Amino acid sequence: MGPTDTKEKYYRHLRKGLFSAFFIFILVPTIFVSWVTLHNLRQSAIQRIEMFGVRMAEERSDAIRQYLDQQIQILSTLSGMYPVKVMGNQDHLDRLFRAVNERGHVVDLLVVDAKGTQLSYVGPHRAAVEGKNYKEAEWFNDVLIGGKHVSDVFLGYRNIPHLVVAVTDPLKTYVIRATINSETFNALLHQAQMGYSGDAIIVNPEGNFQTPSLQGVKELTSAERELLVHHEGTNSRVMDSFLYTTRWIKEGQWLLIIKFKVRESLGSFNERRDNSLMIIAAATIIFMFSAVLLCRYMVGKLERSDRRRADMDQQMIQVEKMASVGRLAAGIAHEINNPLQMITNQAGWIEELLPDEDPALVKNFDEYRDAVSKIKFHVIRAGTITHRLLGFSRRMTTEKECIRVNELIEETISFVENEALSHKIIIERELDENLPTTMSDGPQVQQVFLNILNNGLDAVDHDGKITVSTRADDTSIYIEFSDTGPGISPEVMKQIFDPFFTTKEPGKGTGLGMSICYDIMKKLGGKIDVNNKKTGGAIFTITLPLRKMGEPGHEGEGTFGYEGSIS
C-alpha cells in the first residue's frame, strides 16, 4: 500500500503543479491586463466627470454672479433715480417694492440715511426695524465706503438665514438695502444635476454654509476644510470617492463647492466594466475548466504509461530471474549427467557379470540382480530430471517449432503430479489422440500450462480433481483446464489478468503469473478465457492458433510483455 499511496500523492502533486502553472502563467497575466485596462477606462471616465464638474462650477458661479450683479444693478438704478426725500417716503417705497418684486424674490427693502437712521421699510418685519439705527452695523459702513455690499448669509433679527444686498446713492446721502429670498438664491445652485449623493454648496472662507446642503449636512468635514485655500479659476480633486470641484466667487468671499460621488457618475463606465467583467469571468471559468480537464488528461496519460513501464520492468525482472534459474539448472544438469553415465555403466557391468556367477555359490544372487536393476531404474529417473531441467533452460530462447500439445501437457503434468498426489488431487486427461501439431513456442506454451495447473492446484487445495482436455477445429487447438475448486469471484475475475494482482498471501505470489500467461498467449496469436462452471469450479480455456510449418506467424508486436499488457 505504501508505494501506491506515494504514487497517488505524486500524481496529485503533479496535477496541482500543472494546474498552478496554467493558473500563474496564463490566468494571472490575463487578470492583470484586464485590471489595468479597467483602471485606465475608469481614469478616463473620471477625467470626463472632472471636465463636467469644472464646466458646471463655472456655469453656476456665472449664474450667481449675474444674479447678485442684477440685484445690485436694480438697487443702484433706484438710488440713482430717487433722492433721499423720495426714498425716505414710506408710500413711495411701498410702490417701488411692488415694482421691483414682481418675481417675489426680494423679501424686504430698507432705506437708511447717511447717519444710520432708518427712514422707511417695506417687508414682513416692520416692527422689528422701526426706529433702529444702523450706524454701527458693519454692512452699513461697508456700503458707505465701497458703494455696495453683498453680505454673507446671516440670521439677522428675524432669525432666518438671509442675504443682504445694499448700495448707496451717488451722493451718499442714503443707503438702500434689499434682503433677498434665500430660496431663490439657493435654487440657482441646486439646478445643477449632481446625482443621488452629489452636493453643491457655497461656504465663506471660515467654512460656514451660505446655502443649505442638498444632503442636509451642516458643516464641512475636516478633509473638506482643506479645500478652503484660495486659488485661481476652477480646481478639482478626488477625495474619499468624491470628486470636488471648487471655485472662489464674489471676490474671494465665497467658495462654490460642487461634489459628485465618483461611482454614481460612472454610469456608462460601470456598464462597460460589468460587461467586461462578465466576459472575463466566463472566459476564466471556461479556461479553468479546460485547464482542469487538460491536467487530468495529461497526468492520467503519464500515470498509465508509468504503470505500463513498471509492469514491463517487473516482467523483465521475472523473465531474467527465470533465465538465470534456467542457466543454473542447465549447469547442474550437465554436471550431474557425467556421474549418472558412470553409475549406469558400472551397474550395467555388474549386471553383465552376474550371469557368469553360479547362483548356487552366491548366497544373495537374486538380491544383487534386483539391486542392480533398481539402480538402473533410478538412474533413468534422474536422467529424465536432468533432461527436463535442460529443457527448462532452453525455454528462455523463443523459437518457433513444431509442437505436440498433448506431449507438452503430459510433460507439464509430470512436473506437478507429485504435488497433486500429496494433496489427493487427481489430474485427469481427456486428450484428443488425433490432435494436429502446430507451429508455436513450446516452452512458453508449457509455461502457461504450468501456471494454470499451479493455480488450479492452489484453488482446489486438497481432495479434488483437475481435468485437462484438448480438442481442435480447423483454425485452432483448444486446451481446457477445469478444476473442482471454489471458482472465481466476480471481483477477482475482473482483475485476474492484471499485473500484480494476486489472491495469494503476501510473499507467496508475484501476481505476475496470469498476466504473463495472457501476454504469452497474445504474443503467440492465441488467448486465454476464464469462466466459472455451472457445477462449480473454474475453467480456463486456452486457444492456440493452428499453423503449418512455414506459415508466417501472427505474432504480437513489440517486446515481450509490453504491448500485450493489459491496461
Next chain:
Amino acid sequence: MALFNVLVVDDEQEFRDMTIKRLIKRDIIAEGVESGELAIERIKHGDIDVVLLDVKMPGMGGVAALREIKQIKPLIEVVMLTGHASVESGIDGMKLGAFDYLMKPMEFESLHEKLCEAYERKKIQQNKIEQAQIKHDMFFFPG
C-alpha cells in the same frame, strides 16, 4: 556377432575403461585413447572399424577430430557422444559424415547396438568398394 575393432575416444578414463571392458565382454575388440590427436595417430597405424568419439574433450575437439578421421580413412564409421548441451555438435558431426550421435547418459545396450549398426554399414560400404575394385581389376587386368 562378427568381430570388429572399436576405438573409444574420451578424456574420462573411467568411462573409457568401463566401456572397453563391456565391449570386450561382448566380443568386440576395443581399445581407448584420451584425445582427438591420439585417436588420429592410432587410426593411421591400425585397423579400426568404428570410432566412439566424445564431442567435448580438451585439446582437439570431437568435431575437428571427426573431420580429420574422415579425411584419412573415409570408410571408418564414427559414433559421436554428446551431452545434452552439445546436441548441436552431434548434429554438426552427422553433417560431416558421422554415423549417428548418442546423448549421455545412455544405456549401454543402445551404445552397443549403435556400434554394431555402424559396423554393418562399414561392411556394406567396404563390400561395395571391393566389388568396384574387382570390376576395375578385371577390366584392366583381364585373365
